[in-house]
Amino acid sequence: MKGIILAGGSGTRLYPTTLTLCKQLIPVYDKPMIYYPMSVLMLAGIREIMIISTPQDTPRFSELFGNGEWLGMNIEYCVQSKPDGLAHGLILAKNFVKNDSMALILGDNIFYGQGFSQILECAKNDVDNGFATIFTYRVKDPNRFGVAEFSKDGKVIGLEEKPNSPKSNYAVTGLYFYTNEAISIAEDLKPSSRNELEITDVNKTYLSNKKLKGKTLGRGFAWIDTGTHDSLLDAGSFVQTIELRQGAKIACLEEIAYNNSWINQDMLLARANKLSKSGYGEYLKQIINMEI
Numbered sequence: 001m002k003g004i005i006l007a008g009g010s011g012t013r014l015y016p017t018t019l020t021l022c023k024q025l026i027p028v029y030d031k032p033m034i035y036y037p038m039s040v041l042m043l044a045g046i047r048e049i050m051i052i053s054t055p056q057d058t059p060r061f062s063e064l065f066g067n068g069e070w071l072g073m074n075i076e077y078c079v080q081s082k083p084d085g086l087a088h089g090l091i092l093a094k095n096f097v098k099n100d101s102m103a104l105i106l107g108d109n110i111f112y113g114q115g116f117s118q119i120l121e122c123a124k125n126d127v128d129n130g131f132a133t134i135f136t137y138r139v140k141d142p143n144r145f146g147v148a149e150f151s152k153d154g155k156v157i158g159l160e161e162k163p164n165s166p167k168s169n170y171a172v173t174g175l176y177f178y179t180n181e182a183i184s185i186a187e188d189l190k191p192s193s194r195n196e197l198e199i200t201d202v203n204k205t206y207l208s209n210k211k212l213k214g215k216t217l218g219r220g221f222a223w224i225d226t227g228t229h230d231s232l233l234d235a236g237s238f239v240q241t242i243e244l245r246q247g248a249k250i251a252c253l254e255e256i257a258y259n260n261s262w263i264n265q266d267m268l269l270a271r272a273n274k275l276s277k278s279g280y281g282e283y284l285k286q287i288i289n290m291e292i
Contacts, residue, residue, distance in 0.1 A: 001124060002097045003041035003049035006089045007034055007061065007107035008080045013228050022057040024107040025064070026232065029239040030280060031251060032064065033226060036110040039251035040175065041103055042073075044120040047262065050096045051107075052078045052089050070271060071253055072262025085196030090178075090186040099180055101127045104199075106174030106225075110235055111135075112242070112250055113221030123177040126213050132206040133177040133213045136170040137223040145171035146200050148214050156207060156214040161200045170216060173223050176203070179211075249283055258287065 007024040014023055024034040034051075041049055049068070051061050058079050068075030078092050089104065101124075123133040134156070136148045142163075149158035149167040158167060176199065185205045189197045206212035217223060224235045239250050249255065254271050257263045269288055275281030 001046055001101045001103060001127070003046040004089060004093045004102055004104045005034065005037050005049060005051045005107050006086060006104065007051055007053040009083060014232070022060060025060060028110065028226060028232070029236040034061070034107050035253055036251045037105040037107050039253060039256055040105055040111055042253065042256045042260065043117045044103055044124060045260065046103060047072065048074045050076045050078055050093050052080050052092055055079050055081060070267065071257040083196065086199035087186040087189055087197035087202050090183050094183050097180065097183065101180055102178050102182065104176045104178065108226045109174040110224040110226060111175065111221070113217060119215060123215060127177050127179055130179060131211050131213045132179060132182065133215055134203055135173045135175045135215050135217055137173050137217045137221070138169050139171045140169070142166040142169050142171055148172050150214065156212050159200055159204050159207060161198070174225065252283065254284055255287055
């Protein structure tokens with residue numbers, strides 16, 4: 001399975017902050033925003049990832065991650081010259097994905113919860129059996145999101161984009177697991193009224209083919225879309241509270257890579273030394289010292 005991170009867009013809701021700075025590079029407490037979606041794909045055991053961004057921002061992500069070797073990964077980059085919709089990212093990643101399945105995640109989404117790795121593994125297994133998976137989360141203002149409608153036995157039976165009268169309180173989050181068929185589905189889509197290829201239309205195609213599953217993230221989970229100043233502040237406060245209370249970091253990429261056995265202790269130490277003047281670097285050293 002390949003991973004795709006959509007990190008484009010102009011971030012207009014965060015103006016003036018994003019007039020000269022890419023939204024996904026804004027810090028969420030102690031690390032860049034894009035670390036959080038990257039960590040989700042890594043928790044799913046995905047080592048090959050493509051980051052899709054704008055012409056001006058793609059070099060910045062390349063400078064941040066390089067080829068991913070320091071994480072035991074392969075990270076590639078693709079330029080999206082103009083915002084043609086989330087589903088357009090699937091088309092852009094066609095040569096990268098090749099014949100594999102894929103997990104697509106938005107670069108401004110943060111997920112946190114116990115047992116998330118097991119949920120992701122279950123979604124991967126469903127993809128192997130021909131099913132796409134969307135992840136839903138209960139919100140109090142569903143009219144702001146894409147909304148999933150469920151049957152009494154928990155199956156997805158409907159999808160609506162920002163409905164005036166939502167049929168449920170379950171928002172569709174920015175994480176999707178797809179079979180390889182998603183690329184051809186995206187290629188066959190017609191632009192919406194916004195002149196974009198909509199990811200909801202991809203999901204509706206799977207739904208009409210009875211190949212869509214919905215996994216609800218319950219009360220023990222947090223999902224934050226960091227697209228506004230308020231949600232960005234909420235996200236930073238949330239991460240700070242968890243990290244200071246537990247003494248463990250959220251979305252520490254080096255720790256995940258080390259736990260996955262993608263990098264060894266020497267590689268982790270080299271990274272810790274490079275970041276040694278920060279609390280993040282000190283945390284990496286603590287990981288090593290705990291094993292000595």
